[in-house]
Amino acid sequence: MTTADNISISPKTPVVKRAWWKESSVYQIYPSSFQDSNGDGIGDIPGIISRLDYFQNLGVDIVWLSPILKSPQVDMGYDISDYYDIHAPYGTREDVDRLIEGLHERGIKYVMDLVVNHTSDQHEWFKQSRSSTENQYRNWYIWRKPKHDAEGNPEPPNNWKSYFGGSAWQLDPTTGEYYLHLFAREQPDLNWENPAVRAAVHDIIRHWLNRGVDGFRMDVINFISKHLDFPDAPITEDSSQPWQDGSMYYACGPRLHEFLGEIGLILKEYDAFSVGEMPCVFDPVEILKAVGFDRHELNMVFQFEIVDIDHGPGGKFSRRKWPLSDLKSIVSKWQTFMHTNEGWNALYLENHDQPRSISRFASQNPEHRTTAGKMLATFLGFQSGTLFIYQGQELGMVNVPETWAIDKFRDIEVLNYWKDLLDAHPNDPDLHNSTLSEIRFKSRDNARTPMQWDSSPHASFTSADSTPWISVNDDFKTWNAASQVTNPDSIFAYWKQVLRLRKEKADIFVYGDYTLIDGENENIFAYTRSFGSMTALVIANFSSSEGNIAWKVPDAVAEILESGRILVANYSDSPKVEAQDQRVIVRPLEAFVAFLDVSAV
Ligand code: TEU
Numbered sequence: 001m002t003t004a005d006n007i008s009i010s011p012k013t014p015v016v017k018r019a020w021w022k023e024s025s026v027y028q029i030y031p032s033s034f035q036d037s038n039g040d041g042i043g044d045i046p047g048i049i050s051r052l053d054y055f056q057n058l059g060v061d062i063v064w065l066s067p068i069l070k071s072p073q074v075d076m077g078y079d080i081s082d083y084y085d086i087h088a089p090y091g092t093r094e095d096v097d098r099l100i101e102g103l104h105e106r107g108i109k110y111v112m113d114l115v116v117n118h119t120s121d122q123h124e125w126f127k128q129s130r131s132s133t134e135n136q137y138r139n140w141y142i143w144r145k146p147k148h149d150a151e152g153n154p155e156p157p158n159n160w161k162s163y164f165g166g167s168a169w170q171l172d173p174t175t176g177e178y179y180l181h182l183f184a185r186e187q188p189d190l191n192w193e194n195p196a197v198r199a200a201v202h203d204i205i206r207h208w209l210n211r212g213v214d215g216f217r218m219d220v221i222n223f224i225s226k227h228l229d230f231p232d233a234p235i236t237e238d239s240s241q242p243w244q245d246g247s248m249y250y251a252c253g254p255r256l257h258e259f260l261g262e263i264g265l266i267l268k269e270y271d272a273f274s275v276g277e278m279p280c281v282f283d284p285v286e287i288l289k290a291v292g293f294d295r296h297e298l299n300m301v302f303q304f305e306i307v308d309i310d311h312g313p314g315g316k317f318s319r320r321k322w323p324l325s326d327l328k329s330i331v332s333k334w335q336t337f338m339h340t341n342e343g344w345n346a347l348y349l350e351n352h353d354q355p356r357s358i359s360r361f362a363s364q365n366p367e368h369r370t371t372a373g374k375m376l377a378t379f380l381g382f383q384s385g386t387l388f389i390y391q392g393q394e395l396g397m398v399n400v401p402e403t404w405a406i407d408k409f410r411d412i413e414v415l416n417y418w419k420d421l422l423d424a425h426p427n428d429p430d431l432h433n434s435t436l437s438e439i440r441f442k443s444r445d446n447a448r449t450p451m452q453w454d455s456s457p458h459a460s461f462t463s464a465d466s467t468p469w470i471s472v473n474d475d476f477k478t479w480n481a482a483s484q485v486t487n488p489d490s491i492f493a494y495w496k497q498v499l500r501l502r503k504e505k506a507d508i509f510v511y512g513d514y515t516l517i518d519g520e521n522e523n524i525f526a527y528t529r530s531f532g533s534m535t536a537l538v539i540a541n542f543s544s545s546e547g548n549i550a551w552k553v554p555d556a557v558a559e560i561l562e563s564g565r566i567l568v569a570n571y572s573d574s575p576k577v578e579a580q581d582q583r584v585i586v587r588p589l590e591a592f593v594a595f596l597d598v599s600a601v
């Protein structure tokens, strides 16, 4: 079957092609919160260099750093003012050279965050662009004339909303025109229609590849091609809101694959790694256009269907209770589709934009926390795709404490959201309180608290007498790397095992196929991976409150449980199989992998 854009959708599974980037696991570092080396309370590159052995010990192949380039830090470095210089508090270009060298010495690759949908408003290109309609950089950004209301006041060219509140358009007084910014108004969107912009991006890519970078994570890369007529978005949200979701007109726009193809040519020359971030698209056919093996655009994409699963009717700061069967449909959809169609998945539950996975998908209750962290590692770590671990996830770090008031938060998204709420509802303490608890649950700052290295002051993220830019989580005395790295029962040790198994048994865990088992069960997520004579059964009980569950073992997997062996498990004694009536007693949050190779029996 063939659809538009020459994507062929295959009815049967081809043999999955091998590639080094499929067998790699990635560790994401949030530079400002990883390790401070000079006591200014901000993590930095020398700090990361001092922890190089930690990555090697964990067993990752690639380290990805969130942006470290020069930036006014309106959005924590996702607003770049110079693509060739380093944000001074993080270090220098020479520090980056040393970092790359240190990683390479340990056989680890370095992936850089490429933020080119937009720049900072302090970038020289934008300063020029806004200075006059005649400036040679004018057309590097997206400028439009105002609309006018009945009184003749200027209004934005359309009703698109920005991710960080208000309209996505900002009126610039110098020329009386609006520019587009899908994120903060200090993050103007580049005009990719302009070949000079694309050439400038290609130069940046080559520059860093030549300097030793091994690949890129590309920020909101599916937003770079917009519908140029800029239509109004349909009213899909609260209709009293003037600003609506315009993503249907800028996500995966008309020229996306042409632009990605140009970048892909450069990446191919260097055999570079690539993962694109693609919010707002849930159709795998759309994403296959970028990640199809022979398309030579991107290796893989972060899709958002899992991390958007609990967004309620009022957006991310409202809740939605989701049944496990929803998660099963989502996971199975992507697993099966990419496997059958020569695409590839990026596997993640956390990053710098998401709350902590234990708090969100399982239970951070102290009696369950370790089991929960290991359960999620099992659930995610044996799927098909390239595995991403976000700093602290390997330690079971959780969301910010319930005691955090709004003044503890640092993220522009949350602070703008809060300000808009106070403006709209100044005298509604109940609403303020309920919103604050949503913020504690979903805010991006949950992921941004400093790494918890040990039980010393500030968890040794920074020196005892300095103040971290954002508070360390209260639980650091118990929950830290020092207490876990040498403990064989820790979450850290468990992740290490998962990473090792993916390497040792790459045939099955990287290249094998995926089958969902018992899709209706609302507590237990079970799937198999198989390759040749090998089958692995992965069981993850998401429930912590149902007590023990007597799981009727489906016929398809009974043999694996009876004759196979356990590769990894999050309870210290083996799973309780009652062979006679084909039941397994699955304990709260229990997870394990049973493995059978029939050629070896
Ligand atoms: O995020 C893009 C994005 O759409 C979300 O993950 C975003 O954080 C979320 O919608 C807010 O609710 C990327 C970066 O990962 C993020 O840190 C940046 O703020 C954003 O792009 C702009 O560069």
Ligand code: CA
Pocket: 036, 037, 038, 039, 040, 041, 042, 043, 044, 089
């Ligand atoms: Ca520092």
